[in-house]
Amino acid sequence: MITLEQVTKVYQAANGAVTAVDNVSLEIREGEIFGIIGYSGAGKSSLIRLLNGLEKPTSGRVIVAGRDMARVKGRELRNARQEIGMIFQHFNLLWSRTVRENIAFPLEIAGVPREERQKRVDELIQLVGLTGREEAYPSQLSGGQKQRVGIARALANNPKVLLCDEATSALDPQTTDAILDLLVDINKRLGLTIVLITHEMHVIRKICDRVAVMESGKIVEQGDVLHVFRNPQQPITKRFVKQLVEPEETEEAVSHLFGHYPNGVIAQLTFVGAAAGQPLITQVVRQFAVDVNILQGKISQTHQGAYGVLFVHIDGAADEIGRALDYIQDQQVAVEVIHDAR
Amino acid sequence: MLANLLPNVQWETMWAATVETLYMTGMAVAATFVLGVVLGLLLFLTAKGNLWENRLANTVIAAFVNIFRSIPFIILIILLIPFTKWLVGTMLGANAALPALIIGAAPFYARMVEIALREIDKGVIEAAQAMGASTWTIIWKVLLPESLPALVSGITVTAVSLVGYTAMAGVVGAGGLGNLAYLEGFQRSHNDVTFVATVLVLVIVFVIQWIGDIVTSKIDKR
Ligand SMILES: Nc1ncnc2c1ncn2[C@@H]1O[C@H](COP(=O)(O)OP(=O)(O)OP(=O)(O)O)[C@@H](O)[C@H]1O
Ligand SMILES: [Mg+2]
Numbered sequence: 001m002i003t004l005e006q007v008t009k010v011y012q013a014a015n016g017a018v019t020a021v022d023n024v025s026l027e028i029r030e031g032e033i034f035g036i037i038g039y040s041g042a043g044k045s046s047l048i049r050l051l052n053g054l055e056k057p058t059s060g061r062v063i064v065a066g067r068d069m070a071r072v073k074g075r076e077l078r079n080a081r082q083e084i085g086m087i088f089q090h091f092n093l094l095w096s097r098t099v100r101e102n103i104a105f106p107l108e109i110a111g112v113p114r115e116e117r118q119k120r121v122d123e124l125i126q127l128v129g130l131t132g133r134e135e136a137y138p139s140q141l142s143g144g145q146k147q148r149v150g151i152a153r154a155l156a157n158n159p160k161v162l163l164c165d166e167a168t169s170a171l172d173p174q175t176t177d178a179i180l181d182l183l184v185d186i187n188k189r190l191g192l193t194i195v196l197i198t199h200e201m202h203v204i205r206k207i208c209d210r211v212a213v214m215e216s217g218k219i220v221e222q223g224d225v226l227h228v229f230r231n232p233q234q235p236i237t238k239r240f241v242k243q244l245v246e247p248e249e250t251e252e253a254v255s256h257l258f259g260h261y262p263n264g265v266i267a268q269l270t271f272v273g274a275a276a277g278q279p280l281i282t283q284v285v286r287q288f289a290v291d292v293n294i295l296q297g298k299i300s301q302t303h304q305g306a307y308g309v310l311f312v313h314i315d316g317a318a319d320e321i322g323r324a325l326d327y328i329q330d331q332q333v334a335v336e337v338i339h340d341a342r
Numbered sequence: 343m344l345a346n347l348l349p350n351v352q353w354e355t356m357w358a359a360t361v362e363t364l365y366m367t368g369m370a371v372a373a374t375f376v377l378g379v380v381l382g383l384l385l386f387l388t389a390k391g392n393l394w395e396n397r398l399a400n401t402v403i404a405a406f407v408n409i410f411r412s413i414p415f416i417i418l419i420i421l422l423i424p425f426t427k428w429l430v431g432t433m434l435g436a437n438a439a440l441p442a443l444i445i446g447a448a449p450f451y452a453r454m455v456e457i458a459l460r461e462i463d464k465g466v467i468e469a470a471q472a473m474g475a476s477t478w479t480i481i482w483k484v485l486l487p488e489s490l491p492a493l494v495s496g497i498t499v500t501a502v503s504l505v506g507y508t509a510m511a512g513v514v515g516a517g518g519l520g521n522l523a524y525l526e527g528f529q530r531s532h533n534d535v536t537f538v539a540t541v542l543v544l545v546i547v548f549v550i551q552w553i554g555d556i557v558t559s560k561i562d563k564r
Contacts, residue, residue: 052472081474092469095564096487105483106473137563153473 001161001193002028002051007060009046009217020046021057022217028195028210033187033303035204035225036197037240038214044197047214048163051195052084053077065160082110085154089166091146093138099125099149100134106156124152128182144175151182155190162186164196168203180207184303201244205229205302213237229307230272244300244307254296254311258339264291264315266339269328271299271308280331281312288324290316311338318342350532355522360542363518366436366508367546370443371501377448378500379493381407382455383481393467393477407449415446415507419514439516443507451500458492459485491562498554502547509543519543 009021020043028034038044049055050062053069062069067080093102103124107117125131128148138146147167154162164183168176184207187194198204204211204225212222213236220234232238254266269280281292292314299308314321321342329335381403387393388400413421419442426441427433462485470484486493512520519539527536 054468054472078474078476081472084472086469086472088465088469090463090465092463092465094466094484094488096490096561105470108483109470109473109475109479139564157473 001030001065002026002195003061003063004050005061005063007047007050007057007062009043009050009055010058011046019217021050023060024217024219026212026219026222028193030193031187031191032209033184033194033196033207035208035211036195036214036219037199037201037204037211038197039199039236042214043217044199044214045165046217048165048195048197051161051163052081052086078109082106082157083159084161084163085157085159086163086165087147087150087154087167089169091138091143091150091170093146093149093153095138098135098137099130099141102138102149103152103156106153110157120156121152124156127155127186128152142175143171144178147171147175147179148182151179151186155186155192158190160193162192162194164194166198167196169198169200176203177206183207201240204240205244205300205307207303209303213240225302226272226307229302254338257295257313261293261313261315261339261341263341264313265321265325265337265342266295266311266313267325268336268338269310269312270334270336271306271310272332272334280328280333281310284314284324284328287327288316289320290314290324348534348538350526350530350534351538355526356519356535356538356542359517359519359522359539360546362436363505363508363512363520363543363546366439366443366511366516366518367501367504367550369440370447370504370508371497373440373444374447374451374500374504375497377444378451378455378497379486381448381452382459383485385452385456386459386485387477387481393480407452410445410449411453413446415442416510416514418442418446419511434515434517436517439508439511439518442511443504446507447500447504450503451496454496454500455489455493458489458496461492462488491558491564494561495554495558498551498558501550501554505543505547505550 004024004026007021007024008019011018011020022043024047036044036047046055050057051064051069053072057070060070064080065083069080072080094105097105100121103121104117107120112120125134128151130145130148130152133141133145138149141149168179171179180203183194186192196203196208208225210223211225211228212219213228213234214220215236221228221232221237228237229241232241258266281294284290285292292312295311295313297308297310299306314324325335325337384403385400385407388396388403410418422442422445423433426438429441430438432438466488467480467484470480475483508516508518509520509523512518512522513524515521519542523536523539526532527539
């Protein structure tokens with residue numbers, strides 16, 4: 001659906017050239033939700049803006065739905081853009097228009113007759129769950145509602161691709177989850193290809209099928225979300241994955257507990273994929289002469305399976321603890337002893 | 343009673359002068375609005391990073407706007423005498439004031455339009471582009487509606503200054519309340535005429551401001 005071939009984007013700024021996108025090649029499949037994650041300034045926005053021709057690449061090819069977005073111009077470019085919806089971090093609604101009129105805007109651009117416009121807008125309002133708010137102005141809506149308008153607007157012309165530039169970064173966690181659910185729903189129902197960029201691992205975890213990690217303009221790592229979570233290669237990827245399963249406060253909370261456990265070990269168990277935490281712990285307690293206490297834990301459901309971390313305290317004879325740890329490791333669970341008082 | 347207090351005021355003349363002032367102001371406001379919006383749009387669109395980015399055009403328009411905005415109005419009238427004579431055929435009457443009024447006010451308003459357009463969130467323009475909007479669509483459906491409250495409050499301020507300008511134009515023969523106050527009130531020392539003319543000018547200004555405020559708050563949905 002989307003192919004990037006050795007795409008580079010260089011901005012000429014007053015104080016020299018900035019290479020925002022550096023020789024990126026990517027393949028995004030039809031119907032998937034593809035996430036691009038990176039820190040601020042990594043070049044994510046520049047990359048996504050190349051996909052609808054808001055920026056032209058300095059070199060390389062950008063093929064979206066069979067069209068080379070680097071080369072089309074004028075009317076053809078405008079037609080191509082009608083097949084690519086986009087939503088934004090700050091929603092970018094027209095404040096002078098009501099919800100209904102905002103959603104109708106892309107239909108006006110596409111020259112859809114009034115009657116049909118009305119019908120389509122009604123459908124969209126229902127699709128994004130804004131029934132009853134049709135005549136409100138953006139200033140009267142919450143952030144989540146504004147983003148729903150943004151999504152409805154982006155879907156109005158039945159696009160093949162939906163681009164999301166930090167679509168949830170201005171929203172609180174609950175609203176973020178609701179919007180992400182809506183995106184998954186749209187992806188399933190309409191078979192729409194979604195490209196989203198974010199700096200939050202949570203977003204990738206929750207809805208993406210595949211992920212690319214971007215740093216200083218380059219894609220440093222990409223693959224299936226679970227695969228990347230399981231084997232992060234690059235330091236930046238490791239940092240992102242760590243952010244997800246092991247919030248800083250968890251490590252702190254656990255280190256506070258060291259004093260409470262003068263014996264045994266405290267270990268961090270990292271689960272990826274199907275293996276779930278609870279049955280494993282039961283097995284360990286049954287098979288080995290050890291006590292296991294769960295201190296902290298966080299198991300997240302990804303789009304493709306479970307992923308998470310448990311902090312446990314294991315007490316017993318030193319060699320028995322060793323055998324228990326080996327057993328856990330054999331179950332495809334990564335074990336890291338973070339405090340050893342055997 | 344009123345006749346005793348204001349012995350020299352001839353109400354028909356006063357009324358005719360008021361109508362002339364309203365006519366000059368109304369025509370000048372309408373033309374200033376159109377010309378100012380066009381110039382303001384050009385200033386905005388040709389600026390760096392915008393849809394019609396063009397350094398040369400921007401510099402030329404900005405220079406034109408700045409020059410005409412800086413010339414004191416009374417001097418502008420004198421400078422424009424040949425142009426006005428050629429265009430209107432005379433230097434007397436309300437129509438003769440219009441070229442100077444419009445050329446004096448339009449650049450002033452153009453700057454306000456430009457500032458109003460710059461206030462529009464760039465993201466909204468970008469969203470329209472991403473939807474495949476043409477530049478004309480962006481101008482008609484994004485730039486103008488989104489800046490409308492500022493455009494209206496700007497034209498209100500401009501209209502108020504224009505009332506003042508018409509009074510000045512009146513002194514050099516253009517008619518209206520300024521002309522009456524000068525000829526009847528000042529030159530013949532009829533202070534009551536000056537007083538009434540002043541009150542009428544104030545009433546016009548207050549009404550303009552009042553209408554402007556109502557319209558602005560009606561259309562501002564932010
Ligand atoms: N129009 C521009 N002109 C010059 N430099 C630019 C321009 N747009 C972006 N850049 C530069 O390109 C680099 C990448 O910017 P970009 O906005 O793509 O990053 P990002 O990953 O989206 O960051 P953020 O998460 O903060 O939005 C930055 O160094 C930025 O300063
Ligand atoms: Mg960005």
